[in-house]
Amino acid sequence: MKKLLGIIVLGLLLSGNAFGQSMISLRAYVEKNKNNKDYEYYIYYRCTAVYTYATRSTTDEELRKELMESSRAIMSFSMKALSRTMKLDTETAIQRVSDHVELIHEIYITDGYEHHSKTGSYLAPYMKSDIIVCGELLGPVMEDILKQNK
Numbered sequence: 001m002k003k004l005l006g007i008i009v010l011g012l013l014l015s016g017n018a019f020g021q022s023m024i025s026l027r028a029y030v031e032k033n034k035n036n037k038d039y040e041y042y043i044y045y046r047c048t049a050v051y052t053y054a055t056r057s058t059t060d061e062e063l064r065k066e067l068m069e070s071s072r073a074i075m076s077f078s079m080k081a082l083s084r085t086m087k088l089d090t091e092t093a094i095q096r097v098s099d100h101v102e103l104i105h106e107i108y109i110t111d112g113y114e115h116h117s118k119t120g121s122y123l124a125p126y127m128k129s130d131i132i133v134c135g136e137l138l139g140p141v142m143e144d145i146l147k148q149n150k
């Protein structure tokens with residue numbers, strides 16, 4: 001599992017395009033990988049990272065609070081799910097999820113700064129799309145995820 005996620009993240013890092021975006025949109029990722037049994041963890045990592053990144057891009061305190069709460073809840077949920085399904089101890093699951101989220105978040109930061117230098121906006125189009133996709137994919141279960149996090 002760890003090797004698979006590492007390969008996916010590394011592949012995304014190395015597949016930059018002419019627009020300077022380091023990752024494919026989450027929608028494209030889902031379409032390409034929906035038959036992969038482990039792709040859901042990557043979705044959790046991406047959604048955690050994009051929500052965390054989006055908190056940097058808004059001045060609306062209420063929205064920032066909601067994004068951060070969602071990000072933390074998804075991260076906590078993914079740690080528990082990973083620990084349960086992969087039979088990992090809690091510390092290993094926390095480290096694995098944290099490492100992946102941090103790596104993806106750094107990619108968002110790099111792409112955001114590059115996009116900002118060209119357009120004045122820190123949210124590149126694929127990031128906006130990722131936020132929408134996360135809402136679509138996780139929206140129906142977010143209430144349950146938030147409850148589990150409390």
